[in-house]
Amino acid sequence: MAGIKEAKYIWMSGKMVPWQDAKIHVLSHVVHYASAVFEGVRAYKTKKGTAIFRWEDHLRRLYDSAKIYRMEIPFSPEELTQATIQLIKENGLDSCYIRPIVYRGYYDLGVNPFKCPVEVAIAVWEWGAYLGEEALTQGVDVMVSSWNRMAHNTFPPMAKATGNYANAQLIKMEAVLYGFAEGIALNPDNTVSEGSGENLFLVRNGKIYTPALESGILPGITRDTVITLARELGYEVIETLIPREMLYIADELFFTGTAAEITPIRSVDKIPIGTGSRGPVTKALQEKLFAIVRGEVEDTHGWLLYID
Numbered sequence: 001m002a003g004i005k006e007a008k009y010i011w012m013s014g015k016m017v018p019w020q021d022a023k024i025h026v027l028s029h030v031v032h033y034a035s036a037v038f039e040g041v042r043a044y045k046t047k048k049g050t051a052i053f054r055w056e057d058h059l060r061r062l063y064d065s066a067k068i069y070r071m072e073i074p075f076s077p078e079e080l081t082q083a084t085i086q087l088i089k090e091n092g093l094d095s096c097y098i099r100p101i102v103y104r105g106y107y108d109l110g111v112n113p114f115k116c117p118v119e120v121a122i123a124v125w126e127w128g129a130y131l132g133e134e135a136l137t138q139g140v141d142v143m144v145s146s147w148n149r150m151a152h153n154t155f156p157p158m159a160k161a162t163g164n165y166a167n168a169q170l171i172k173m174e175a176v177l178y179g180f181a182e183g184i185a186l187n188p189d190n191t192v193s194e195g196s197g198e199n200l201f202l203v204r205n206g207k208i209y210t211p212a213l214e215s216g217i218l219p220g221i222t223r224d225t226v227i228t229l230a231r232e233l234g235y236e237v238i239e240t241l242i243p244r245e246m247l248y249i250a251d252e253l254f255f256t257g258t259a260a261e262i263t264p265i266r267s268v269d270k271i272p273i274g275t276g277s278r279g280p281v282t283k284a285l286q287e288k289l290f291a292i293v294r295g296e297v298e299d300t301h302g303w304l305l306y307i308d
């Protein structure tokens with residue numbers, strides 16, 4: 001049995017394919033040269049039915065990632081939206097993770113990707129808490145990775161490209177083998193970037209800091225959500241370069257991401273952060289985010305796309 005919670009169908013370039021049959025050729029360009037860009041989105045159960053959180057923003061980032069890699073997505077945003085809604089319905093899921101992926105398929109090998117077809121697949125499945133069930137309340141223990149994040153002019157971090165996750169895997173494997181839940185990578189200039197699959201926030205003296213876009217980060221949709229919500233709660237949010245040692249002396253630290261949502265960090269390199277448990281700012285932001293995604297408060301930003 002697979003670790004992933006299998007659903008019934010996967011959408012592949014226009015067709016609903018049974019989960020077990022959603023296959024590509026082993027000589028597809030993507031397998032050899034990481035020629036793919038993707039997204040990770042969540043749909044939540046609300047009183048008014050299933051709602052996809054910030055779908056348009058994720059879609060925009062998918063087309064942006066493809067643009068950077070000179071890939072032309074052979075479907076319009078409207079087509080991908082309809083495909084996703086239909087897929088969630090046909091799989092009978094009321095909350096799920098959504099993984100659209102755009103990849104170079106089978107035609108020829110060799111680095112030059114241009115002749116290989118650009119194909120699209122979308123999968124949906126149930127995915128629980130990314131860093132463990134207790135992580136959302138108890139927080140996680142993390143380390144500063146010995147691996148750096150890639151520089152902007154190497155593998156552009158703003159593109160959510162599969163190749164970037166070779167670096168992410170080095171960070172994650174090291175952390176896991178050393179007994180930590182996650183690693184935080186520094187940039188080549190030694191400022192802080194992000195976790196292997198999450199953005200990072202820091203609270204100190206009542207102000208909130210997060211690495212700026214030039215810090216080798218993915219421009220996270222949850223990051224943007226948290227910046228918006230924190231400002232609404234009256235906090236000053238500063239996007240800047242963050243030196244490593246700021247991590248250790250933070251009052252609170254937390255990760256953000258579609259999969260990780262808002263996950264508190266309770267220690268870095270075995271140094272307890274603040275009181276060593278989830279802090280009040282982290283908790284307030286979690287409560288605000290969860291109330292919005294579950295449709296419990298008014299969706300003033302138009303962030304929810306109801307599928308019915």
Ligand code: PPE
Nearest residue numbers: 040196197198199218220221222257258259
């Ligand atoms: N940084 C990285 C490197 C990253 O992969 C993610 C998402 C984020 C930041 C947060 O971005 P956003 O989801 O838009 O707030 N990581 C995805 C899953 C990683 C994985 O497949 O594992 C995710 O959270 O969906």
